[in-house]
Amino acid sequence: MPTENVTASRRHAADERVQITNLSKSFPGTRALDSVNLTIGAGEIHALVGGNGSGKSTLIKILCGVYQGDPDGSIRIDAHVTASDETSPAGARESGVHAVHQDLGVFLDMSVAENLALGSGYERTWLGGIDWRSLNKRTRSLIERFEIAADPNTQLRAVGPSVRTQVAIARALQGQSDSSSGLLILDEPTASLPAHEVALLLSQLKKYAAAGQAILYVSHRLDEILAIADRVTALRDGRVVGTYTAAEISEDFLIELIVGSVVEKAPRVSATSRVDVPLFSATDIAAAPLRNVTLDVRPGEVVGLAGLLGSGRSELLRTIFGDLRPSAGHMRLNGRPFAPRSTAEAIKSGVAYVPENRLHDGVFLDETIASNIAMPALASYFRRGRLSNRAIRADATSDIQKFLVKATGADALLSTLSGGNQQKVVVARWLRLRPTLLLLDEPTQGVDVGARAEIYDLVRAATDNGAAALVAASDFEELISFCDRILVIREGRIVAQLTGDEMTPQRLTHIVLETSETSK
Numbered sequence: 001m002p003t004e005n006v007t008a009s010r011r012h013a014a015d016e017r018v019q020i021t022n023l024s025k026s027f028p029g030t031r032a033l034d035s036v037n038l039t040i041g042a043g044e045i046h047a048l049v050g051g052n053g054s055g056k057s058t059l060i061k062i063l064c065g066v067y068q069g070d071p072d073g074s075i076r077i078d079a080h081v082t083a084s085d086e087t088s089p090a091g092a093r094e095s096g097v098h099a100v101h102q103d104l105g106v107f108l109d110m111s112v113a114e115n116l117a118l119g120s121g122y123e124r125t126w127l128g129g130i131d132w133r134s135l136n137k138r139t140r141s142l143i144e145r146f147e148i149a150a151d152p153n154t155q156l157r158a159v160g161p162s163v164r165t166q167v168a169i170a171r172a173l174q175g176q177s178d179s180s181s182g183l184l185i186l187d188e189p190t191a192s193l194p195a196h197e198v199a200l201l202l203s204q205l206k207k208y209a210a211a212g213q214a215i216l217y218v219s220h221r222l223d224e225i226l227a228i229a230d231r232v233t234a235l236r237d238g239r240v241v242g243t244y245t246a247a248e249i250s251e252d253f254l255i256e257l258i259v260g261s262v263v264e265k266a267p268r269v270s271a272t273s274r275v276d277v278p279l280f281s282a283t284d285i286a287a288a289p290l291r292n293v294t295l296d297v298r299p300g301e302v303v304g305l306a307g308l309l310g311s312g313r314s315e316l317l318r319t320i321f322g323d324l325r326p327s328a329g330h331m332r333l334n335g336r337p338f339a340p341r342s343t344a345e346a347i348k349s350g351v352a353y354v355p356e357n358r359l360h361d362g363v364f365l366d367e368t369i370a371s372n373i374a375m376p377a378l379a380s381y382f383r384r385g386r387l388s389n390r391a392i393r394a395d396a397t398s399d400i401q402k403f404l405v406k407a408t409g410a411d412a413l414l415s416t417l418s419g420g421n422q423q424k425v426v427v428a429r430w431l432r433l434r435p436t437l438l439l440l441d442e443p444t445q446g447v448d449v450g451a452r453a454e455i456y457d458l459v460r461a462a463t464d465n466g467a468a469a470l471v472a473a474s475d476f477e478e479l480i481s482f483c484d485r486i487l488v489i490r491e492g493r494i495v496a497q498l499t500g501d502e503m504t505p506q507r508l509t510h511i512v513l514e515t516s517e518t519s520k
C-alpha cells in the first residue's frame with residue numbers, strides 16, 4: 001500500500017539540482033497544487049505521474065514561468081532561487097529550465113540544422129548572409145553530443161519521430177554547454193509514438209541522464225515509467241501522494257498511486273459479432289495515401305487499426321467520416337450505399353468521429369462543457385422553438401459524472417480543464433449522439449489509466465447495443481486489450497488482420513514496420 005506523504009528518497013537535499021518547496025497554485029474554485037515538495041537530482045530521471053487534473057501541467061507551467069504560483073513557496077535550480085509567485089519565462093530560461101512538449105514545435109520541411117538554428121539564431125557572414133559553414137559545424141557538434149542519427153541537412157520529414165524528439169531536445173538544451181546544470185522537462189514525449197520509437201527515445205534519454213542531465217518526465221504510459229524512472233512522484237488533487245524509488249514501484253502500485261484504488265483490468269470480451277451482415281463495409285477505397293482498402297465491421301465489434309503515422313490510418317477514418325472524398329471504391333452503411341459528401345451528412349447517417357487532434361478539430365475552448373457536449377446535437381435541444389439550456393446542462397452534468405470529468409461543473413469553460421479531461425468531454429459528446437459507427441483516432445491520448453478503461457467501457461456499452469467501432473491507436477497494448485480484432489495498415493493498404501492470440505505487441509510491431517518490398 002502506498003503510504004501517504006512518505007518520501008522514499010534518502011538523498012540529502014544539497015545533492016539535488018532542483019528543489020521545489022511548498023509550491024501551491026489556486027485557480028478560482030480549484031486548488032491545482034497544494035504545498036508540493038519535490039527534488040530532482042543531477043543525472044536523475046524523475047517521473048511525475050497523476051490522474052487527469054491532478055496538477056502535472058500546472059507544475060510544469062510554473063517551472064517554465066508561464067504561471068506564477070501562490071506566495072510562500074520557492075523553486076531552486078542549481079544556485080538560482082525563485083520565489084513561487086515571481087516565476088517568469090525569462091527567469092526560467094536563466095535558471096536553465098527547458099521544456100519539450102508533446103507537440104514538438106519542429107518543422108518537418110526544414111533540415112536538422114535549420115530546426116536547431118530556430119532555437120538559437122543563424123550565424124551570419126560579415127556580409128550579412130547566413131554562414132552555413134559555421135551553422136553546419138555547430139549542428140554537427142550538437143548531433144554528436146545528443147547522438148542524433150541524422151545529418152545536418154537531413155529534412156526532419158525523413159527521420160522517425162524519436163529522432164524528431166531528439167532534435168527538439170537538442171534545440172532546447174543547446175544553450176547549455178553540457179549536462180551539469182539546468183532541468184529538462186519532457187511532457188508526454190511519446191504520446192503518439194509506436195513502441196519501437198519509444199524504445200529508441202527512452203534509451204537516448206537514459207544516456208542524457210547518465211551524462212548528468214536532470215530530467216522531469218511526465219507520462220501516462222506506465223510501462224515507460226517503469227522502464228526509465230529513477231524515482232517517481234505521484235500527484236493526486238494537487239498534493240504529493242509520495243515519492244518512490246524505481247525499486248519500490250510496480251505497475252499495480254503505480255495504478256494505485258494514480259487512481260487511488262486498484263483498477264480491475266476488464267477482460268476483453270471477444271464477442272465477435274454473431275451477425276454476419278456487416279454494419280459498415282468499404283471496397284477498394286482509394287484516397288491518398290489509401291489504396292484498394294477493403295474492410296468490413298460488424299455490429300457489436302470494436303476493430304483496431306494499427307499503423308505508423310502517415311500509414312493512412314487517419315485518412316481512412318476521415319474518408320469514412322466524409323471529410324476526404326475517395327477517388328475510387330465504394331462504401332455501405334446499414335445495408336445501404338454510403339457516400340457522404342460532407343461530415344454533416346456522415347453524422348446524419350449515424351457516424352461519429354473523435355479526431356486525433358482535439359484542439360484543431362471542433363473543440364470550443366472558450367465555451368462551457370455543456371455547450372461543447374451539446375454542439376453536435378443542438379437541434380435536439382429545442383423545446384417549442386427555444387433552446388433548452390436546462391436540458392443541455394442536465395445532459396452535461398450526467399456526462400461529467402459518467403466520465404469522471406474533473407471540473408467545477410457543466411458551466412466550466414473547456415479551457416480550464418486539464419488536457420485529459422478535455423479529451424473525455426470530446427468522447428462524451430460523440431457518444432451522446434448514439435452513433436451506429438464510431439470512429440476513434442487516438443481516443444485516449446493524454447487520458448489517465450483509470451479513465452482510459454472508462455472510455456473503452458463506454459465504447460463497449462455502445463457496441464453491445466448494436467453499434468460498431470473502428471479505433472486507431474499507437475499504443476498496441478491498448479488496441480490488444482480493447483479490440484476484437486486488429487487490422488494493420490501500411491503505406492495506405494491493409495496488409496494483415498490479427499485476431500485472438502495472434503494479437504501481440506511483438507507481432508504488431510513486426511508487421512507495422514515491414515516494408516512493402518519484404519512483405520511481398
Ligand SMILES: Nc1ncnc2c1ncn2[C@@H]1O[C@H](COP(=O)(O)OP(=O)(O)OP(=O)(O)O)[C@@H](O)[C@H]1O
Pocket residue numbers: 027028030031032050051052053054055056057058059406407415416417418419420421446448
Ligand atoms: N486556467 C485554469 N483555470 C482554472 N482551472 C484550471 C486552469 N488550469 C488548470 N486548472 C485546473 O487545475 C487542475 C489541475 O490541472 P492540470 O492541467 O495541471 O492537470 P494535469 O495533471 O496536467 O492533467 P492531464 O493529465 O489531464 O493533463 C484541474 O482541476 C484543472 O481543471
